[in-house]
Amino acid sequence: MADRSLKGTGLGAKSFEDEAGVEFAARQDITYDCPRGHNFTLTFSAEADIPSLWECPRCGAESLRANHERPTAKDEKPPRTHWDMLRERRSIAELEDLLAERLGLLRSGALGPNYGSTPKKTA
CATH class of the missing domain: 1.20.5 (Single alpha-helices involved in coiled-coils or other helix-helix interfaces)
Structure with missing residues (x-):
């Protein structure tokens, strides 16, 4: 009997909990521009330190945050x-x-x- 009542509910895929009264954390959407012409948006917490560079999810190139300058490279000592x-x-x-x-x-x-x-x- 219990098997039939759960049939077709997609256990683990859906939550039956109501979102009423739930307060979500403040978020911000940040756009990155890939040097190969790809643009993508990521969601970060409003309190997060936003990185200037992010790897492009399509091609793996180093993408720069939209409307920002490239950060200065740190001097690294050779090994x-x-x-x-x-x-x-x-x-x-x-x-x-x-x-x-x-x-x-x-x-x-x-x-x-x-x-x-x-x-x-x-x-």
């Missing part, structure tokens, strides 16, 4: 590489001396042919 960190500790002359020393050892056979590789375990 430090291994070479940068090495140069902080050693000069070029020191590195050339170390290279010559290691090449001499390698060529003389003092380091062996498998220097730097892990030995294989034999069973």
Whole structure:
């Protein structure tokens, strides 16, 4: 009997709750212009900090808020590489001396042919 009373109601898809007396939060519609000619509108809270840039839902390009200027790009430091960190500790002359020393050892056979590789375990 209970199965028939719910038949065709689309459970989970519809709410039977009345919206009378419900006070919605203040909202604002913000329009963005895509460089490829797409325009779209998003709804934000009235209290939200509105971003100047948003990804276009159609093509993925970086879209600018309508009637706004592009924000200034922040200066970003390039990532430090291994070479940068090495140069902080050693000069070029020191590195050339170390290279010559290691090449001499390698060529003389003092380091062996498998220097730097892990030995294989034999069973």
